[in-house]
Amino acid sequence: MHTDPIYNRRLFFKKVLAGSGLLAAGMYTACKPRNPLGHIKGSIIGANSQVGHLVRNMASLPAPSRQVTTDVLIIGSGISGLSAKRWLHNHGMNNVMLVEMDDHFGGNAHHGKNEVSAYPWGAHYIPVPDIRNTELLDFLKEINVITAFDASGLPVYNEYYLCMDPEERLFINGLWQEGIVPEAGVPADEKEQFKRFSALVDHYKSAIGTDGKDAFVIPLDNSSADEEFRKLDTISFRQYLLEQGYNSKYLIWYLEYGCKDDYGCNLDNTSAWAGFHYFASRKGKGSNCTSSGVITWPEGNGFLMENLKKLAGDNIISLQLAYDIQESENGVIIKVYDVARKESYTINARKVLIASPQYVNKHLLSAIAAPDRLKAFNDFHYAPWMIANITLKHMPQQRGFPLCWDNVIYGTPSVGYVDANHQDLKNSMKRVLTFYLPLVNDDPDAARRKAHVTPYEHWLEIIAGEMEHAHPGITECIEHADIWVWGHGMIAPRPGFIWGQSRKTVKEPINKKIFFAHTDLSGISIFEEAFYQGIRAAKEISNQSV
Amino acid sequence: MEKLSSRSENKTGIVSHILLLLSVFVIATCGLIYELIAGTLASYLLGDSITQFSTIIGTYLFAMGIGSWFSKYLDGNLLKWFIRIEILVGLVGGCSAPVLFAIFEHVESFRLILYAFVGMTGVLVGLEIPLLMRILKNNFEFKDLVSNIFTFDYIGGLLASLIFPLVLVPYMGLIRTSLFFGLMNIVVALLLLYKFKETRGYRRHFLVIIIISILVFIVGFAYAERIMAYSESMTFQDKVIYSKSTVYQRIVITKNNRELRLFLNGNLQFSSADEYRYHEALIHPAMQALPHARNAMVLGGGDGLAVRELLKYPQLQSIKLIDLDPGMTSLFTHNQMLAQLNNHSLSSPRVKVINTDAYNWVRNDTTRYDCIIIDFPDPGNYSVGKLYTNSFYKEIYRLLSDDGVVVVQSTSPYIGRRSFWCIDHTIASVGFLTMPYHTYVPSFGEWGYVMATKNHSWRNDGELPEGLRYINAATIRDMMFFPPDMCEVTTDINRLNNQVLVHYFETDWGPYAH
Numbered sequence A: 001m002h003t004d005p006i007y008n009r010r011l012f013f014k015k016v017l018a019g020s021g022l023l024a025a026g027m028y029t030a031c032k033p034r035n036p037l038g039h040i041k042g043s044i045i046g047a048n049s050q051v052g053h054l055v056r057n058m059a060s061l062p063a064p065s066r067q068v069t070t071d072v073l074i075i076g077s078g079i080s081g082l083s084a085k086r087w088l089h090n091h092g093m094n095n096v097m098l099v100e101m102d103d104h105f106g107g108n109a110h111h112g113k114n115e116v117s118a119y120p121w122g123a124h125y126i127p128v129p130d131i132r133n134t135e136l137l138d139f140l141k142e143i144n145v146i147t148a149f150d151a152s153g154l155p156v157y158n159e160y161y162l163c164m165d166p167e168e169r170l171f172i173n174g175l176w177q178e179g180i181v182p183e184a185g186v187p188a189d190e191k192e193q194f195k196r197f198s199a200l201v202d203h204y205k206s207a208i209g210t211d212g213k214d215a216f217v218i219p220l221d222n223s224s225a226d227e228e229f230r231k232l233d234t235i236s237f238r239q240y241l242l243e244q245g246y247n248s249k250y251l252i253w254y255l256e257y258g259c260k261d262d263y264g265c266n267l268d269n270t271s272a273w274a275g276f277h278y279f280a281s282r283k284g285k286g287s288n289c290t291s292s293g294v295i296t297w298p299e300g301n302g303f304l305m306e307n308l309k310k311l312a313g314d315n316i317i318s319l320q321l322a323y324d325i326q327e328s329e330n331g332v333i334i335k336v337y338d339v340a341r342k343e344s345y346t347i348n349a350r351k352v353l354i355a356s357p358q359y360v361n362k363h364l365l366s367a368i369a370a371p372d373r374l375k376a377f378n379d380f381h382y383a384p385w386m387i388a389n390i391t392l393k394h395m396p397q398q399r400g401f402p403l404c405w406d407n408v409i410y411g412t413p414s415v416g417y418v419d420a421n422h423q424d425l426k427n428s429m430k431r432v433l434t435f436y437l438p439l440v441n442d443d444p445d446a447a448r449r450k451a452h453v454t455p456y457e458h459w460l461e462i463i464a465g466e467m468e469h470a471h472p473g474i475t476e477c478i479e480h481a482d483i484w485v486w487g488h489g490m491i492a493p494r495p496g497f498i499w500g501q502s503r504k505t506v507k508e509p510i511n512k513k514i515f516f517a518h519t520d521l522s523g524i525s526i527f528e529e530a531f532y533q534g535i536r537a538a539k540e541i542s543n544q545s546v
Numbered sequence B: 001m002e003k004l005s006s007r008s009e010n011k012t013g014i015v016s017h018i019l020l021l022l023s024v025f026v027i028a029t030c031g032l033i034y035e036l037i038a039g040t041l042a043s044y045l046l047g048d049s050i051t052q053f054s055t056i057i058g059t060y061l062f063a064m065g066i067g068s069w070f071s072k073y074l075d076g077n078l079l080k081w082f083i084r085i086e087i088l089v090g091l092v093g094g095c096s097a098p099v100l101f102a103i104f105e106h107v108e109s110f111r112l113i114l115y116a117f118v119g120m121t122g123v124l125v126g127l128e129i130p131l132l133m134r135i136l137k138n139n140f141e142f143k144d145l146v147s148n149i150f151t152f153d154y155i156g157g158l159l160a161s162l163i164f165p166l167v168l169v170p171y172m173g174l175i176r177t178s179l180f181f182g183l184m185n186i187v188v189a190l191l192l193l194y195k196f197k198e199t200r201g202y203r204r205h206f207l208v209i210i211i212i213s214i215l216v217f218i219v220g221f222a223y224a225e226r227i228m229a230y231s232e233s234m235t236f237q238d239k240v241i242y243s244k245s246t247v248y249q250r251i252v253i254t255k256n257n258r259e260l261r262l263f264l265n266g267n268l269q270f271s272s273a274d275e276y277r278y279h280e281a282l283i284h285p286a287m288q289a290l291p292h293a294r295n296a297m298v299l300g301g302g303d304g305l306a307v308r309e310l311l312k313y314p315q316l317q318s319i320k321l322i323d324l325d326p327g328m329t330s331l332f333t334h335n336q337m338l339a340q341l342n343n344h345s346l347s348s349p350r351v352k353v354i355n356t357d358a359y360n361w362v363r364n365d366t367t368r369y370d371c372i373i374i375d376f377p378d379p380g381n382y383s384v385g386k387l388y389t390n391s392f393y394k395e396i397y398r399l400l401s402d403d404g405v406v407v408v409q410s411t412s413p414y415i416g417r418r419s420f421w422c423i424d425h426t427i428a429s430v431g432f433l434t435m436p437y438h439t440y441v442p443s444f445g446e447w448g449y450v451m452a453t454k455n456h457s458w459r460n461d462g463e464l465p466e467g468l469r470y471i472n473a474a475t476i477r478d479m480m481f482f483p484p485d486m487c488e489v490t491t492d493i494n495r496l497n498n499q500v501l502v503h504y505f506e507t508d509w510g511p512y513a514h
């Protein structure tokens, strides 16, 4: 074989050059800036604020063109409205109609589903209830969440619905630890403060007021009126902690996390009473669980909602916006806009139960509400939330405690994410994670306005930023992410609100014809309160009916 | 730089000689290392080290011969050729181990690529010495030249052969070793480039290439672990004859003269030498008591070995095998060697294979079974742990006929004592009568099972099939005896909302984990 050396050398050189060019190109593609979120599909799907906003703008709606008559009308298919409907249905009142403005039912207990899992869009669990809450236990028994009562009378919970182990973990100081109470890297003196606080909670759990009632209980209206406890409502949780010498940054973080998780508020906007209520009202008992047990489903409280609805009889109609309420001689006249048909009609009801939140009622009742009620409406503040349901190809490999139901990342704005697949016994690599971000702000209106104009890509950046912090490489695994913004997610239990006058004022029925039920009437947003408010209002209606 | 080389002008001669001889030493070391890497890698990945080593060495030497022969066609600027070749040797040799490891699982003709690498490295290494001799021929007398070069060559060889097994493989691993010596070749090229001023004309071009190569090596060095994780074949003692990642798990089968072993995610599932003990003990105590059994269900056990034992009972008309992983069941249906092991059980007309999640299946199934065999992996994580909970056994209770028998593989009662008794107690908690038993399986150690029934109908007097190697009535009786170091301890019940078993299992097995 003979080759021309010069040609050979050139060729060699060219090859080396080409090779290194290729290499450089490869390195460039590997490192070049590209949109790291570009592969994620999805959109902002939730928050039908447009329909809601029509209430503020009655004039723009067509005039009613027909009439409907019913004995009782319920406005709103949230937990409170559906609970009321179920109760009336069970008590022989069948001429009851329920209108819901949205295209789905359940309000904040709304849920969704994709090929990987069902998932919540809002509420996702209830704690194991207090056994004195018999109305709730009855409902849970009826839908097989309680399967039996054991010999000592304790409820036996369906173990497919009790939150499975492992339940909670926290990403802190670079590691996932078991449980949400910070452990890893917490100095001894700060641990001491945790102990002191938890002893205090234990005390409040069993504390009884001078009136013989529990200091803290669910439903909250049954709590003691003893000044010793009530005075906690006059100051913020932050002020309380400061006064009591709690200054551990880990403890403060933990308690603020709690306020954000339950109320969407920071320590300043939560009353100390509300702050303690969360911990000290959890006295649930069950035969096969501890008092800290929780009950949950892939679709979250959507499970409870769908079951309530099944038991609530018929005549529950979506896409019907109630926009005006007037009293008539022997009843109430409600104007309703049919969102699909784009037409209005009136419903003549003997009684109406308004199970919509007070920020809506302010508009609904603008014509007939007394001045003190109108004034009281102004004390109802709501925390906005952003929820994302994120579909992952798989969880990235990771060290530390494995994926749990609730996964919290220390020191971030969100309150973490819930693994929607957790209660699903099927083995699946793909996962849906429900990411919860309370839009905590001293001025919720400003936060709400900002949230409504925030583009999808920006939400994604927020989510990916937080998730990457605790799960390097997770962004690559995200296939899909849908987003829901709750402009008025949760009622804020600000100092003075729960035991103040406004809550009492707006709860009062109007002329034995117009009744109220919504979790915001309790001053805190939880399933049990919405359930309780619905039944309370339904009882008022039926008592008046006799 | 400029100044320095001119100041030492008169010394340059000696310095450059030493440098070139040093290069001989380095390249000799590198050359032998590449050969050793290829040989080791081949015997790791392909097994049979004698054949692998001798064919690799043969190929390598032959390729070196080709290189040497080819060297005469290189003319002109020899130093430049030499630097070029150094870079190439560095790249090809240095990348050999990482590339071969990374592709092993993914290519059909691994051998071809392996030998291509060996050949290429050999040719390039073969070019080195003749070229160097020609470069140095004017500076030395011929006899000195030959003596010097070969002395350094052989010393390098000795060094390589000593540090390779003693230092490099144990401390750096094959991939890092390979990258490191690749880097050495490149460093030689870099040194020559800088020490010889006649390279000035083409320094820049080479420098770019050298820098890129060094970067590649550094990146490779940093990611060596990852590349390794790509192919964990080295963790197995024996020759890996099959390895595959399915969606659910990593299946590896190894073989030596005596036995075949199956590993799932690195955990030994069975050895063909003694699996008969495990599977006979799993099936026959239950089945001998069920002369009227019509149907059976096996959960887990995609290897078909439990089914093989069940098929020895002609009264069974239908057997369902529920296994998550279709990759596993199809392997044990279609692979000649493996199907032979389970006696083609999965192709039997009496057997129906269903690939689905066991929990989901059990929850939705409504059939009544006379015999249910539960052969899941050990409860080492939360998702497997669910399959050992009271909720799961409640479903099993519902599916078992009144006179039926369930058997659950229940980890080692010796090492996992609390785990074992936790399983027993959990099964009992849903209303079963349990009969725990255990046996010795050499490749596992002491192994435990829990048999469960709804009433007291179980007897140890049934007819056993012909040809069993381990189980007879006396064995069954003996297996029920638990010596003091394995006898019952109190435990909690394993529930979905506490998963205590996973915690027990972790603490029980913790001291045995590496």
Ligand SMILES: Cc1cc2nc3c(=O)[nH]c(=O)nc-3n(C[C@H](O)[C@H](O)[C@H](O)COP(=O)(O)OP(=O)(O)OC[C@H]3O[C@@H](n4cnc5c(N)ncnc54)[C@H](O)[C@@H]3O)c2cc1C
Pocket (backbone or CB within 6 Å): A055, A075, A076, A077, A078, A079, A080, A081, A099, A100, A101, A102, A105, A106, A107, A108, A109, A121, A122, A123, A124, A125, A126, A301, A320, A321, A322, A323, A355, A356, A357, A360, A385, A387, A486, A488, A489, A490, A517, A518, A519, A520, A525, A526, A527, A528, A530
């Ligand atoms: C992000 C988030 C997470 C939560 N997580 C939990 C949790 O984990 N556990 C828990 O217990 N609680 C949780 N909650 C609280 C939750 O709000 C309550 O549990 C409960 O669902 C509230 O029910 P409700 O009926 O009081 O109110 P809503 O859910 O607000 O229901 C009101 C309904 O009225 C309808 N409506 C309003 N105006 C009109 C109109 N003019 N005409 C017709 N219909 C109208 C609305 O569309 C809505 O369907 C969460 C809330 C949010 C926002």
